[in-house]
Amino acid sequence: MKRIHVAAAVIRAADGRILIAKRPPxxxxxxxxxxxxxxxEDGEAVERALARELEEELGIRPTVVRPLIQVRHDYPDKQVLLDVWEVSAFAGEPHGAEGQPLAWVAPGRLGDYQFPAANAPIVAAARLPEQYLITPDGLTPEQLLAGVQRAIAGGTRLLQLRAPNLFDAQYRDLALDIQGLCAGKAQLMLKGPVEWLADFPAAGWHLSAAQLRQLAGRxxxxxxxxxxxxxxxxxxELALAGELAVDFVTLSPLQATQSHPQARPLGWDAAAELLQHCNRPAYLLGGVGPGEIERALQIGAQGVAGIRAFWP
Structure with a gap:
C-alpha cells in the first residue's frame, strides 16, 4: 500500500491562536x-503543495513557514505521511473557501477538539515551545527555587526538575513549591518513581530510559x-516511547558534554535519521543551546533541551 503524502499547516496568528478546520462528513x-x-502530488515540492492547498482551502498565501513535524500513521484502510509545517505569517484573510467551518483556538484548548488519531503528535507539537530547560545538578533547593523563578520570569514555558543530589523528601517538597511557581505560566515536568504520579496532578512526568524499559508492554x-x-x-528507545504513547522525547547526546563525557555523541546526521522515524516531538539534548534551535528545527526536531545553556 502506497503511503499518501499530505502537507499540513499549523497556522499561528500573532496572538498565538491556531487555525483548525472541520472535515466534511x-x-x-x-x-x-x-x-x-x-x-x-507526484513530483511536487512539499512547500509548493502546502501553498497551493492553503490558497484553495482558505484563500491565503503563506509567507513565513518552517518544518514542524513529520508523522507516519497507518489507518486500517490507508497509510499517510503527514508533513507538517508551521505558518507564522500569511497574506489574505482565512475563510472556509470550500464551505468548511474554521476555528481559531488557543494552543492549550486544542485538546477540547476531536482530531483524527494521526494528529495527536501534531497537537502536541503545536502546544510545545522550542526550548526545554532542565535544572542543573548540585544545587540546593533554595538555589533551584530562585533559578526557576528567574527562568519563568524570562519566558521559560517548559522545564524539568532534575535534582539527583537531593533526597526523595527534599525533591518532593521542592516539586510542590515549583509546581506553585509554574501554575498558569510554565509546564513542569518531574522525574522519579511513577508511584508519585498521583501526588503531583498539575505536573507532567519525564521517564528515564530505564523506566521506559520497565514499563514496556504495560x-x-x-x-x-x-x-x-x-x-x-x-x-x-524511541520505539519504546512510541509504544507507551509518550507526548514528546529528548534525544541525546547530540554532541559531547561535560556532564556525560563517557557517552558517545550521535552527531547531527544520525539524529536527523532517527527523527525521520520518531513520530512525536523531539528535543535534541547534549552540547546544544539557543544558537542551535534553527538547525534543530530544520532536521525535524521540536527544538533543543539544555541544562547550563538555558539556566539563568
Missing part, C-alpha cells in the same frame, strides 16, 4: 477537526491530558 475521518492542508502510566515525556538515546 463524507470524507475519510469526516466530522473531525484537522490542520489545513492536502495531498502532495501501557501509558498516566492519563491523556497530562504530559508524558521520555529520555531516548537510540532507535530502540
Amino acid at each position: 463524507d470524507k475519510h475521518q469526516g466530522g473531525l477537526w484537522e490542520f489545513p492542508g492536502g495531498k502532495v 501501557g501509558r502510566p498516566l492519563e491523556p491530558g497530562r504530559w508524558l515525556a521520555a529520555s531516548c538515546h537510540d532507535a530502540e
